[in-house]
Amino acid sequence: MRRNVILGLAPLLLPYCALFCAGLTLTLAQSMGLFLPLGPGEATLEYYQALTRDQGLGLSLRLSLFVAFFSAAGSVLGGTVLALALWRMPPGLRRVGVVSKIGLILPHVAVAFLVLLMLSQTGLVSSALFQLGLISTPEEFPNILHTGSGLGMILAFLLKGVPFALLLIGAVLFGFDIRLIQTARMLGAGPLRTFWSVTLPRLLPAMHSAFIILFLYAFGSFDIPFVLGESHPGMLSIRVFDIFFHRDLSQRPQAMAILTVMFVFAAVFAMLYNRFAAYMDAWRRKL
Amino acid sequence: MNAESPGHDLLRVKGLGKRFGTTTVFHDVSFDVARGSLVSLVGPSGAGKTTLLHIIAGLQKADSGTVSRFDGDGDRHPAILVFQDYVLFPNMTVFQNIAFGLKARGLSKAAIRDKVAPLLNYFHLEDRAEAYPAQLSGGQKQRVAIARAMILEPSLLLLDEPFANLDRNLKMETALFIRSTQRTFGITTICVTHDLQEALAMSDHIGVMLGGKLRQFAPPLEVYRSPVDMETARFLGPVNTITAPLARLLGLEICRLRPEALRMEPDPEGPGIIIASHFAGHYMSYTVRILDQDLAVYALEPWAQPGDRVRIHISNQYPPIFGGSFTEDSCV
Known part of the structure; x- marks a missing residue:
């Protein structure tokens, strides 16, 4: 039976494992100075040691975590609020929710350019305010995108993330048994307690899933940081790109070491976060 | 809605009607429920029994007629509906489910414990206090749902098809348990069911709903032995x-x-x-x-x-x- 399942999945599993494992192995090997374009080389941890001494890398890591956390948390929060608002609408009006799907359809890079065109100091909003006479020069428009805080990237991630979270959380919410809420209200609970004790625990698994996916995507994403990010500090992905393509071939192992660390971080983060989510959802474990 | 008591009645349903689109579910339904009594509304599927119960519970609105409750403090002693499949909070233990209403009223942890413990004992749920609803049998879930309502001393307990999810051999036992519990706690109860034997065994009054009307509302023996018409008679037995x-x-x-x-x-x-x-x-x-x-x-x-x-x-x-x-x- 099990053998049949494995054989059935083989056409999918084999290319996936081959590509993923080969890529991962090669990355790991090159991060240790092996299989480099320059020659076979000798195994060393020198590039990892170099990472610990790289202060710029620390700043990049901090920025990546900051952008990933706030874009994921903001998306989950926004998606939850929107899902609740849509859920409370009369069924006929819920169709307006389709507007939120626009953000899902657009590619990340398009969303990045959208934010750039709208909110840069030479963007549409700035021009509109200038034309309306609300600011005397376009440069008076506050620099939102390039402040080093990652705000522009967070805005772009939110534009993509909120509809994604809305989709995941809304799917749970629209299948939610309304009688649970009716029962809570009959038992004397107010709207807040009802939400906190009855509705939220049902939404948490979808919220956790949305958060972890969005966090890890933002943490390692390249397209939005490439359009909206800065170099100093840059997101980790930009740093890897920079080292890999714009520097000497001999520095390639350092890029690979950063990639390996990012992969290990993502795996450990996913594992720890799942444990945390399971702890929060203690009741599900007993089912 | 609360009103002044006309005597020993707790609830008055007068001229109640409900339509869904162009379909009339029922019309001109009137009956009084005496304080501390147990009333069963029986009828075939689609007779509008559950809709009537939801209207009494305030979950749906009637198109005509009124429902008047004469219990003074409706907030302190609410009407509580126990749904057919109990609708326990799946993320809460048996104890937390039963304590939910008390917690919502802001009682202290000690006060909640003092109130929940005897109920767990009465409903034979002491050893299941830390279990989650998914770990309970149908009968246990029902007892938790009734206990969760009873702990608030509701003025009116509404039971929607309490025997529907039980094994045949448990139905009469449950009916008698509901009856004895209702008497012990003195809670006025309206039960909707299509299990006739159980309804006849436990009720003070039976209401027969057929063809969108409340055909008869009388004590069980009277309904069984002196039905108002042949349709009612045949519904109750050969x-x-x-x-x-x-x-x-x-x-x-x-x-x-x-x-x-x-x-x-x-x-x-x-x-x-x-x-x-x-x-x-x-x-x-x-x-x-x-x-x-x-x-x-x-x-x-x-x-x-x-x-x-x-x-x-x-x-x-x-x-x-x-x-x-x-x-x-x-x-x-």
């Missing part, structure tokens, strides 16, 4: 029509009788012949043809076979549900 030829033979008037009024005995010369028999567990149901008329007769023992000839006795202990009564037993 009815034997004693037509003119058979009535003449029996020396009775034309009447309608429940199977319990009939008894049969084996007699090779008897005028009746058994044409069908059905084993119904604790009794046998026979169809006896006599003078081209089929009669339903119950017996405790499976002593007869289809084709056997029998004699029929009619007991005056069970007055006809329609037609003139008789003072002596008859036999044919």
Whole structure:
């Protein structure tokens, strides 16, 4: 039976494992100075040691975590609020929710350019305010995108993330048994307690899933940081790109070491976060 | 809605009507529920029983008529509906489910413990206090749902099909448990069910809903023995029509009788012949043809076979549900 399942999945599993494992192995090997374009080389941890001494890398890591956390948390929060608002609408009006799907359809890079065109100091909003006479020069428009805080990237991630979270959380919410809420209200609970004790625990698994996916995507994403990010500090992905393509071939192992660390971080983060989510959802474990 | 009490009644339903689009679910439903009593609303599926219960609970709005509750403090002693599938909070333990209403009222942890513990004991749930709903049997879930409502001392407890999710052998036991619990706590209860035996066994009053109307609202014996019309009579159980030829033979008037009024005995010369028999567990149901008329007769023992000839006795202990009564037993 099990053998049949494995054989059935083989056409999918084999290319996936081959590509993923080969890529991962090669990355790991090159991060240790092996299989480099320059020659076979000798195994060393020198590039990892170099990472610990790289202060710029620390700043990049901090920025990546900051952008990933706030874009994921903001998306989950926004998606939850929107899902609740849509859920409370009369069924006929819920169709307006389709507007939120626009953000899902657009590619990340398009969303990045959208934010750039709208909110840069030479963007549409700035021009509109200038034309309306609300600011005397376009440069008076506050620099939102390039402040080093990652705000522009967070805005772009939110534009993509909120509809994604809305989709995941809304799917749970629209299948939610309304009688649970009716029962809570009959038992004397107010709207807040009802939400906190009855509705939220049902939404948490979808919220956790949305958060972890969005966090890890933002943490390692390249397209939005490439359009909206800065170099100093840059997101980790930009740093890897920079080292890999714009520097000497001999520095390639350092890029690979950063990639390996990012992969290990993502795996450990996913594992720890799942444990945390399971702890929060203690009741599900007993089912 | 709360109003001034007209006497010992807790609830007055007056001229209630409900439509879904162009379909009338029910109309002109009126009845009073006495304080501390247990009322069952029975009827076939689609009769509007649950809709009526939801309107009484305030979960749906009626298109016409009023529901008046005479309990003064509706916030402190609310009307609580226990849904058919109990709707326990899946993320809370049995203890947390039962304590939910008390917590919502801001009681201290110690006060909640003091109130929940005796209820867990009463409902035989002490050893399941830390279990989650998914770990409970259907009967346990129902007891948790009733306990969760009872702990708030509701003025009105509404039970939607409380026997629907239970095994056959548990239904009557549960009905009697609901009855004894209702008496112990003195909570006025309205129950919607299509399990007639259980409704008859536990209720002070039965309301029969048929064809969008409340046909009869009376004590169980009265509803069973003196139904207002044939449809109501047939809904509550089989009815034997004693037509003119058979009535003449029996020396009775034309009447309608429940199977319990009939008894049969084996007699090779008897005028009746058994044409069908059905084993119904604790009794046998026979169809006896006599003078081209089929009669339903119950017996405790499976002593007869289809084709056997029998004699029929009619007991005056069970007055006809329609037609003139008789003072002596008859036999044919």
